[in-house]
Amino acid sequence: MGRIIFDTATTINGWIADEQNSLAWLFAVDGGTTPDDEVLPTNAGVLVEGSTTYEWVLAESDILNHPEKWHDFHGDRPTFVFTNRDLPVPDGADVTFLRGNVADALPQLRAAAGEKDIWVVGGGDLAGQFVDAGALDEIAVSIAPVLLTGGAPLLPRRVESDRLRLVSAKAVGQFARVVYAVTPPSA
Template sequence: MGRIIFDTAATLNGWIADEHDSLSWLFAVPGGEVPDPELLPSTAAVMVEGRTTYEWVLRESDILAHPEKWQEFHGARPTFVFTHQELPVPEGADIRFVSGSVEEALPAIRAAAGDDDIWVVGGGDLAGQFFDAGVLDELAVSIAPVTLTGGAPLFPRRVESDRLRLESVTAIGQFARLRYSVAATVRSS
């Protein structure tokens, strides 16, 4: 069984999107428009994202009019989108909409991934739901040299240091890459 990884970019002060759910701040950073392959989880067979992230990706790259752009980032990987709304699907994309909890959707997500990893792309609250369910294995953050005054927080949960173990710190271009393993919770009976 593969790992579940929340891998994202964030500002120095902990935002993953600005007040308008935009990542334009990220694309303005040298290396942000076309990320270094070292900044992406290459072992992920499945991607997971929330409605806001999905809609932003569709809008930002005009993917419905240019469906080939979907493949540039997502490739042929199945992408699970958590939403309660009916949303458009780019031609040729393997999109699977789910509306329940992480626990309810996890068997289908794991089945699609097989023995490979699952990449939770965004947002932070969705990644937090995987953490709350006790199934998040890794938190990887590429910190950009940008600060914002508000927006979507990186990980809107309180997580104590006993749950995170620093695995690596790497400088990749203008980004500081931090990888933490997430310790499993001990459930009492």
């Protein structure tokens, strides 16, 4: 069974999107549009997104009109989107919409991933729901040299240091890359 990882980019002050849910700040950083291969999850068999992230991805690259762009990021991997709304699906994309809580969806996500990892792409609240379910194994963050005044927080949960163990910290281009292992909450 693979791991469940939250791998994302953030500003120095902890925002993963600005007040308009945009990542333009990230793409303005050298290396922000084409991340170094060493920072992308290599064993991800399944991607998981919240509806805001999913809709932003569709709009940013005009994917509904250019469905071939879906594969630039998602490849052929199944993508699961947590939402309470009916959303469009790009032609040829393997997208499943999930309603309800993360804990109930875990068996379906794990079955789809097989022995590979589950990559929680975003957003922060969705990653927090994996934390709440005691299912998140790793948090990997690429910290960009950007400060914003507000937006979507990295992970809007309180997680104490006794549950986080530093795995690595290094410079990758303009980014500081930190990876933490997450342990389940004590019973």
